[in-house]
Amino acid sequence: MTRQAKLGDAILVVDDNEDIRKQIRWGLSKEPYEILLASDADEALRLFSRKWPQVVALDLGLPPNEDGTQEGFRCLRKMLELAPRAKVVVITGKADRKWALQAIDAGAYDFYEKPLDLGELRVIINRALHVHSLESENRRRHKAPPSPNEQYGIVGNSPAMLQILQTIVKVAGSDLPVFILGESGTGKELIARAVHMASMRANGPLVAVNCGAIPGALLESELFGHERGAFTGAHSQVRGKAEYADRGTLFLDEIAELPPEMQVKLLRFLQEKSFQRVGGRKDIHVDIRVVSATNRDLARRIADGTFREDLYYRINGVIIRLPPLRERGSDTEMLANHFLEHFGKAAGKPELRFSPGTLESMRAYRWPGNVRELENKISRAVIMASGKVIEPEDLALDAGTPDPGDGPSPLSANTLREARELVEKDLVESTVRQCDGNISKAAKTLGVSRPTLYDLIRKHRLVS
Ligand SMILES: Nc1ncnc2c1ncn2[C@@H]1O[C@H](COP(=O)(O)OP(=O)(O)OP(=O)(O)O)[C@@H](O)[C@H]1O
Ligand SMILES: [Mg+2]
Known part of the structure; x- marks a missing residue:
């Protein structure tokens, strides 16, 4: 049995004949879905990329464009390019069977011959909605559930990583300070975040301070804030990160770089759980848990x-x-596949795989830059790969010790452009997702106008 259409569904009717549009609107008016009407291809595509209707009833016989383009076909192809899962039912004249079959070949879901019988059209549209919803449900179900090897975004099931996950769980119920040690790019920040997320403080803030990136004098104010007039340029009172971290976790990254005078101040703060803003006298108490990290000995x-x-x-x-x-x-292989899936999808190359030779070279490589290096290399390889397989040369692992003075390999203008596009696509996609598809909100977050965001969505073919 076909499922009942539901509120929130939308269908788009595209026909240049106003009477037909009205007729269809009237015939479907009792249905719970939103009905969108368009009289030409441009209007249809605009509405389509604004509302993402699940089903489209498209008149294949839209009058051709000035340059003779078949507007019905153009519209069909563009829609399927934008949203391959949309169900487009094409509507044709009696004598246009050949066209109808061509349209099915191009990806249309079904066709319907004029003259219109509204009852029949209603059935076809409801069935298309039903199939669309079944497919979405299927995709949702088959999305791999978060595996035990991927908690808090931490990928890996080597004994060492499993033990680390256990430690994270063990310390979750306490406020014990956690100290994370590891070479550059091993995932210290990721672990710090996991410690926070697993803890009772997960609803509170996680505030990171990079002790190595801020010069000593500024670090005190960064950490503890300052009062107005505390030093030249202190025009107003500013709260420090320790204050913002109240009821949460303070992540002291690169703690080995802390200058000696700040080490004293930090020690006092950790002992007393209170501090004074620079230039201030009042003791400020905070409730924090400290996680620190370093890649130094x-x-x-x-x-x-x-x-x-x-x-x-x-x-x-x-x-x-x-x-x-x-x-x-x-x-390494598990992480490589994880990054390949992510970047492959983002670049519109979800079918990409590693060749056996590439897997072998990844196994043999020393990965001096650890997980970060692996992530960067794969994001680059996805762009470089020309076929469906990533070959060792796409990955470009450095052989042996780099020559003295060997800097990062220069990117060609092309690679740079592609990389930029990738970043842009990623950013647009994740922002729209975070805003639950709310375009106004996403546009605001990205600092662009709504039409610009639509252009970006269209350009990158970002459709659920
Ligand atoms: N086990 C993992 N699973 C998935 N992603 C990981 C894992 N470890 C690291 N990453 C990813 O690798 C990158 C580097 O990790 P992160 O920034 O946490 O490393 P780090 O040890 O803090 O590096 P640095 O010492 O340079 O600051 C990040 O993008 C992170 O998400
Ligand atoms: Mg780090």
Whole structure:
């Protein structure tokens, strides 16, 4: 039995004949879906990319364009290009069977011959809606459920990573400070986020401070804020990150880079859970959990006196050591497939696979830049791959030690353009998704006008 159409469904009727449009609107007026009407291809495409109707009833015999283009076919092709899952029912004249079959060949869902019988058309449209909803439901069901190897976005099932996941769960119920150690690009920030998300503070803020990126004098104000007039240029009172992190987690990234005077101040803050803004006298109390991270050998810094031992004991309630990627066995392949799926989809190349040679070279490679390097290399390879398979040369793994003075390989203008397009597409797609498809909101978030956003959506063929 066909499902009942439901509110929220929309169908688009495209016909240059006003009487037919009216007739169809009248004939379907009792149905719960929204009926959109268009009299020509341009209007139809505009409405289509604005409302994304599930079903379209399209008059294939729209008058041809000035340059002789068959507008009905143009409209059909464009719609299916924009939304391959849309169900387009083409409506043709009695003598146009050949056209109708051509349209089916081009991807139309069904055809219907004039003269119109509204009862029949209603059945066809409802069936198309039904099929569309079944397909969506199917896709939803077959989307792999989050695997146990992919919690908090952490991919991997090597023993070391499973143990780290266990640690995250173990410390979730406590406020123990967590100290994350690992080479650059091993996923320290990702783990910090997971520690926060798993904890009782997940509804509170996660505030990150990069202790290495901010010069010492500014760092104090960054962390603790300042009062108006505290120093030249302090025109108003500013709250620091410690204050923003209240009831949440404060992530002190690259903590080994903390200058000595800030180490003292941080230690005091961690002991007392309170601080004063720069230039202020009031003690401000906050309720925070501290997670810190470094890729440096802190033991050596303690030994040579550049990192305070007492501070070290304050931050390392629990240590999480992230192994380098080359020590994670089959995680490399799992992560490679994870990134390939992501970037392949984003680039409109979902069918891309690795060749056996590429898999082999990934296994043999040392991955000095760890997961970040793997992610970057795959995002590039997806762009470079010309066929359906990623070959070793697309991945361009550096062989052996780089030559002295060897910088990053220069990107060609073409690659750069493609990379930009990819970033743009990714950004538009994720923003629209985060705004639940609300175009006005997404346009605002992206800082563009609604028409510009529609153009971007069309350009990148972003349709659910
Ligand atoms: N296990 C993982 N599963 C999925 N993605 C990962 C994993 N580990 C790292 N990544 C991804 O790799 C990239 C680098 O990770 P992240 O920034 O957390 O590393 P990092 O150790 O903080 O690096 P750095 O020392 O350079 O700051 C990010 O895009 C992150 O999402
Ligand atoms: Mg980091």
